[in-house]
Amino acid sequence: MIKPISLNKTLAVAALVAATTLAGAADFPDKTVNYIIPFGPGGESDISARLQEPVFKQITGQSMAIQYKSGAGGAAGWSQLNGMTANGYTVMGTNLPHIVLQPLQKDVGYKTDDITTLYWFHYTPDALLVPSDSPFKTLKDYVAGAKAAPGATTLSGSGTNSANHLAQQQFDKLAGIKTTYVPFGGTGASNAALLGKQVSGSWAYTTVQIQLGDQVRCLAVAMEQRHPKLLNCPTFKELGFNLVGGAYRGVAVPKSTPPDVQAKMAGILAKINADPGFIQKMEEGGFAMLNVGPDKMGSFMADIKSRYEALAKDMGIVKK
């Protein structure tokens, strides 16, 4: 026997649903927000999320529960993002160039445009590093060395078709040189190869330079201006190479998250990014701040996509 559900009950449920949707944006957030990192713990995505968390709590009074759903270089998480509860209480870290390059190379279960990134909040700029006793004292030495013996200069980096790999390809093209990129399983392994002088240098990030200190020398960083904590390291631009970029990190929500909740979340993320304590901690760690909110998202993504797609074609990694 199935009891018919009383009209009252139905009305009550309907009212409740309406109340929660209506109240959604105004009260958001009134409980813990799940912040899913599509990588393992300990990486840059995790560290920057952990720095955001206390400021989020300060601003909203609610906490963020940081969780990990790693696999397939982030694709395991991103391919499931749009199937998650779309009420603003589930957000996920997103990364560039990953979400552009992965769908270009193969069917990974999501498309770049499926990912609704609310805010790109920082990036780790590409940096060209060599061991501190390397004969390459400047970027000029490096280019001259690579020109003298094409292919003999080896550069470690984290992963194939990754931000590090892209930087190597871009710079080789800009400088008209040929170097050998040696992919490693992660930043740690790539750094070990650099410090152990298994390779001539490393395509890494500003964060790595800060972590390894004066064991390594930074030849140049891919930023518009020098990094505030690495004032000795010139930018590629100063030296005549138009290379600006790195690995970008943002926060995304499931596609069907209500627009007003999306806007509110983006606003909170912007506020976190304006917090002086947060900025200081991020910069001390070697991160570079970035503020791409909903207003600039469209043009930013269009630009990034066209740049990466052109590069991916040059590298021959676009799936047929």
Next chain:
Amino acid sequence: MGSFQYLLDALTPLNLLFALAGVIAGTVIGSLPGLTATMAVAVLVPFTFSMPPSTALIALGAIYTGAIYGGAYAAILLNTPGTPSSIATTFDGYPMARGGRGDLALTLACLSSVVGGLVGAGFLLLLAPPMATVALKFGPVEYFWLAIFGLTLIASLGEGSIVKGLMGGCLGLLLSMVGVAEVGGDVRYVGEFKSLLGGIDVVSALIGLYCIPVLIELAATPVRHLQATQQVAGFRLREAFGILQRSKFNLARSSVIGTVIGILPGAGGSIAALVSYAEAKRISPRRENFGKGEPDGIVATESANNATVGGGFIPTLVLGIPGTPPDAIILGALLVQGIRTGPTLFTQQGPIVYTFIWGLILATIIMLPVGLIIGRFAFRSILAIPKAVLVPAVALLTILGSFAVHNNVHEVQQMVVLGVLAWGFAQWGFSASPIVLGLILGSIAERGFVQGHLIGGAKGSILNEFFGRPISLAIIGFIILGLLWPLWIKRRNRLAQARHG
């Protein structure tokens, strides 16, 4: 260096309390199949953010060391490594438990873990900066040869037929290639299953390959899981100390092997334990008993895997390069705390570092009573729980554990499929260990080979890269020794028999 002033700093009630709590939490998490040391540290990291840096480090170190030790429980009592570091502990631990000596095995595991942990932490305290250079001497080629050395252990471990062992190893190698290649980015053996893009996860494979066959056997046969001895009395401490006294060289050698392999980023506790097991077996006069419940096997693996804790901290603190996966998380936690690791850490942040190292030593000592007590409790529980409760409870744990790997159901599916396959293979006399060895070592070997090939090619001589480096040559020497040794022993035995006959 490491003056005793810092020992006193480490001895505050707060630090001791967190060391104790950390060891208990770590041991319990590590003992559950699927919940690894990495996960134990990751889950508990947020609780340390509000602590002073040295206390936070002590708590994390205690959790880590406890979890590596806790992995031995499941290995000994359920034939399922609680963490990858205790794979080799199953070889002799489970046979000992089946033979009614589970209590002795647990006590030995505890004592060996404490000794190994102290040796590793001792090296960290006294010799960290010079030893960190070991991590840098190891290039891609050395990792390649180390992995090949590990694969030759399949032949010398000699569980059952060598041919079946090698076939299992090859299956493991194939499994290691599934998914997106780490170097090169090619997609292999994925077919229509998108969930395989990330590859076969080692932890879910461990749970499936080891635990599921045990569960099926338990459910299919009426006998009790473990036979209780006549007197399930004490810790059998006297007996355990006697064994350690007899095996002191094994203990020392395994602890040093563990420390050195712990220093190598990209190797880890599972390989440390396997290498010291193989060395212990090669040298022991009782090598025939290895794999059948030989206490020396547990002494070797458990001292080695706990020594990797101290060893792994060496490159983490000195170079800023994590020695093991849990170290990577601890490194991240330090960054959040605002502490910069690396060469300047020892000089600029000496008080924090040395207080932490003493704290790690204290936590390791605390592990002795805590480990013995929890071990006894675990042993009694497994004995007392009726099979009708034990099997479903462990089955639930296997699912939780494999889900927890990536918070994803894909790993659970992998675990169940591999588990059922492993049970089927076991009927034909294939054991799980060669498959797991192939899976773990395959990716290390492939990575090292491709990188070595690229670097050698850039330098102009690939052969020189692979065969011209001193450490490589030493490892190649060990590989040849490892392969020829069993043959030599056989020949010697045959000659001896011929003389007697």
